[in-house]
Amino acid sequence: MATHYSSSAPPVRLGRHSLQALIDALRGDGYTVIGPRLEDAAIVYAPLESADSLPEGWVDQQEGGHYRLLRGERPALFDYVVGPHSWKRYLYPPRQRLWQAHKQGKGWRVKEPLDNTAPYAFIGVRSCEIHAMRIQDRVFDNGAFADPAYIKRRQQAFIVAVNCAHPAATCFCTSMNSGPRAKEGFDLCMTELLDEQRHEFLVEAGSDKGAALLTRLPHRPCDENDLRQAEAVATAASQAMQREMAPDVAALLKRHPEHPRWQEVAQRCLSCANCTQVCPTCFCSTVEDVTDLSGQTAQRWRQWDSCFTLDFSYIHGGSIRRETRSRYRQWMTHKLSTWHDQFDTSGCVGCGRCITWCPVGIDITEEAKAIRDSEGGT
Amino acid sequence: MAGKRKPKLAVWKFSSCDGCQLSLLDCEDELLTVAASVEIAYFLEATRATIKGPYALSLVEGSISTPEDAERIRAVRRQSKVLITIGACATSGGIQALRNFQDVEQFISTVYARPEFIDTLATSTAIAEHVPVDFELRGCPIDKHQLLEVLNAFLNGRKPNVPRHSQCIECKQAGTVCVMVARGTPCLGPVTQAGCGNLCPSCNRGCYGCFGPKETPNPASLSARFGELGMAQPAVKQIYRLFNAHAPEFQQESQRHE
Numbered sequence: 001m002a003t004h005y006s007s008s009a010p011p012v013r014l015g016r017h018s019l020q021a022l023i024d025a026l027r028g029d030g031y032t033v034i035g036p037r038l039e040d041a042a043i044v045y046a047p048l049e050s051a052d053s054l055p056e057g058w059v060d061q062q063e064g065g066h067y068r069l070l071r072g073e074r075p076a077l078f079d080y081v082v083g084p085h086s087w088k089r090y091l092y093p094p095r096q097r098l099w100q101a102h103k104q105g106k107g108w109r110v111k112e113p114l115d116n117t118a119p120y121a122f123i124g125v126r127s128c129e130i131h132a133m134r135i136q137d138r139v140f141d142n143g144a145f146a147d148p149a150y151i152k153r154r155q156q157a158f159i160v161a162v163n164c165a166h167p168a169a170t171c172f173c174t175s176m177n178s179g180p181r182a183k184e185g186f187d188l189c190m191t192e193l194l195d196e197q198r199h200e201f202l203v204e205a206g207s208d209k210g211a212a213l214l215t216r217l218p219h220r221p222c223d224e225n226d227l228r229q230a231e232a233v234a235t236a237a238s239q240a241m242q243r244e245m246a247p248d249v250a251a252l253l254k255r256h257p258e259h260p261r262w263q264e265v266a267q268r269c270l271s272c273a274n275c276t277q278v279c280p281t282c283f284c285s286t287v288e289d290v291t292d293l294s295g296q297t298a299q300r301w302r303q304w305d306s307c308f309t310l311d312f313s314y315i316h317g318g319s320i321r322r323e324t325r326s327r328y329r330q331w332m333t334h335k336l337s338t339w340h341d342q343f344d345t346s347g348c349v350g351c352g353r354c355i356t357w358c359p360v361g362i363d364i365t366e367e368a369k370a371i372r373d374s375e376g377g378t
Numbered sequence: 379m380a381g382k383r384k385p386k387l388a389v390w391k392f393s394s395c396d397g398c399q400l401s402l403l404d405c406e407d408e409l410l411t412v413a414a415s416v417e418i419a420y421f422l423e424a425t426r427a428t429i430k431g432p433y434a435l436s437l438v439e440g441s442i443s444t445p446e447d448a449e450r451i452r453a454v455r456r457q458s459k460v461l462i463t464i465g466a467c468a469t470s471g472g473i474q475a476l477r478n479f480q481d482v483e484q485f486i487s488t489v490y491a492r493p494e495f496i497d498t499l500a501t502s503t504a505i506a507e508h509v510p511v512d513f514e515l516r517g518c519p520i521d522k523h524q525l526l527e528v529l530n531a532f533l534n535g536r537k538p539n540v541p542r543h544s545q546c547i548e549c550k551q552a553g554t555v556c557v558m559v560a561r562g563t564p565c566l567g568p569v570t571q572a573g574c575g576n577l578c579p580s581c582n583r584g585c586y587g588c589f590g591p592k593e594t595p596n597p598a599s600l601s602a603r604f605g606e607l608g609m610a611q612p613a614v615k616q617i618y619r620l621f622n623a624h625a626p627e628f629q630q631e632s633q634r635h636e
């Protein structure tokens with residue numbers, strides 16, 4: 001899959017008002033531009049036509065089970081971090097029709113749906129989110145299995161990354177080696193440079209596509225000072241990281257399949273599945289066959305599923321994960337441990353969504369730490 | 379469809395408001411197809427003509443709240459090959475099950491001028507507490523798409539696609555921002571079965587639990603969270619006492635907060 005980007009074009013500066021030119025150029029090239037917007041008390045990812053709808057001056061305060069938008073101290077466009085949506089809802093939609101069949105005589109005529117979705121351009125993609133896409137690439141295109149619709153959407157997507165300036169309290173990308181600075185996997189990457197004198201973006205091209213687009217936008221060259229300032233943004237973000245994942249968590253969890261902590265967390269866990277739905281790497285789905293009343297047409301739909309539901313582990317004779325304890329354990333060990341065995345990578349990028357959007361604020365880093373601490377001071 | 383004769387459908391009403399039966403009439407576009415696929419043998423809400431049983435499928439709305447109800451449901455069961463209950467009244471006793479927490483004799487003597495004319499049971503209970511039920515379709519009222527799905531599954535001899543997981547999954551798939559996390563609004567979604575079409579959270583309201591408890595719910599943990607959000611004990615009790623107050627998991631949780 002074409003997810004390795006590189007470009008040797010030097011970074012340039014775009015003024016704040018050139019963002020509209022960026023959106024227009026992408027739209028002109030036939031992309032459906034998706035970006036951050038304030039909607040229903042959160043920053044969500046939605047179609048974007050105007051740079052005016054970017055969430056200027058908003059920051060997101062996040063904690064376990066808690067998210068609030070506050071007015072920040074400066075008119076930055078990207079001082080929020082990540083919200084309830086992830087780009088997964090565009091690359092791997094919650095509900096997709098796989099095929100439709102019509103009755104013909106005694107048999108069926110099957111038609112695969114045409115995927116007419118215009119290519120997406122994503123604006124404001126964070127480093128952890130690029131890592132999440134790369135993890136899903138291994139799920140949906142790994143030699144043994146390929147999902148053509150995903151692959152097409154992914155290959156066509158134009159990615160405009162943004163380097164995080166202020167991680168949320170729930171972020172832990174540094175300890176997952178997935179941020180906060182975006183290093184590759186983007187077409188363009190922006191760092192917001194904002195002080196009394198200016199509101200600009202330092203923009204690096206990560207692909208030829210990105211470099212070519214950049215030449216069409218009004219831009220200025222960068223000097224040493226710009227590069228230093230951008231570097232300082234990334235360094236400050238890294239230092240501001242408050243949470244971290246326990247080291248060697250993959251091996252740690254393997255040692256504790258029967259740890260009492262699984263029962264303790266199950267007392268609080270609602271098995272509501274929010275964590276898996278907001279997680280940018282979770283990929284589980286279920287298929288549903290529907291017929292019309294007359295039985296003349298049938299359709300097969302695929303929709304997001306979760307290891308937190310009882311039906312998820314239903315096999316002949318019943319569900320094998322009846323207790324919340326075993327469902328929580330499945331989720332956490334898959335994300336942090338068995339994912340390595342399956343896909344040669346962690347299934348977690350440290351975005352913190354599962355912590356924030358858990359209605360009771362269960363914290364995957366705290367759960368890992370509790371198990372680690374129980375081993376004593378090693 | 380198997381066989382040439384159309385299966386006979388009956389729709390029965392017990393203690394209820396008729397809202398769920400109306401969902402069937404509300405399926406305007408699809409109703410003609412339904413009517414073409416089954417013989418509507420007994421459906422007083424729609425037609426006065428009745429055809430004698432036995433019935434291939436009985437849809438039962440309403441709860442058991444009088445001695446007469448308790449007798450009649452047995453007769454309905456005897457005449458029905460498949461019996462599907464529809465709506466919160468039929469699946470958990472409905473809003474009228476609030477009486478189960480009170481002294482009904484006292485209500486009757488306070489409310490009615492001639493209490494001796496009132497013949498009622500002390501409780502309002504689900505149909506499944508009286509006779510075996512083949513499938514329970516939740517909701518107050520039921521969702522018409524789910525009703526069609528159940529009929530459709532019945533006609534095509536397959537299992538209905540009616541998930542028992544949480545309302546939260548509906549929120550996330552619809553892209554609805556969580557009202558509890560982003561606004562601090564108490565929401566029953568994490569313990570409530572999906573199926574309404576994400577009505578309340580998508581209007582920035584907490585879920586009222588109309589579809590009853592999800593599979594393996596954990597209301598104790600959710601109530602603790604409501605407390606952290608500033609909800610007082612009596613309000614926590616009340617939030618579980620609505621359309622599904624008599625559903626076992628909701629009932630037990632409300633009683634813990636008495």
Ligand code: SF4
Nearest residue numbers: 279348349351352354
């Ligand atoms: S497990 Fe949690 S922190 Fe890790 S990627 Fe998923 S949502 Fe983000």
Ligand code: SF4
Nearest residue numbers: 282283284307331334
């Ligand atoms: S954690 Fe659960 S929902 Fe997520 S990918 Fe693993 S099994 Fe699937």
Ligand code: SF4
Nearest residue numbers: 269270272273275358
């Ligand atoms: S960990 Fe939190 S979000 Fe995940 S299922 Fe449990 S209660 Fe829901």
Ligand code: SF4
Nearest residue numbers: 546549556557565567
């Ligand atoms: S709004 Fe309610 S139903 Fe929706 S995710 Fe939040 S807690 Fe769950």
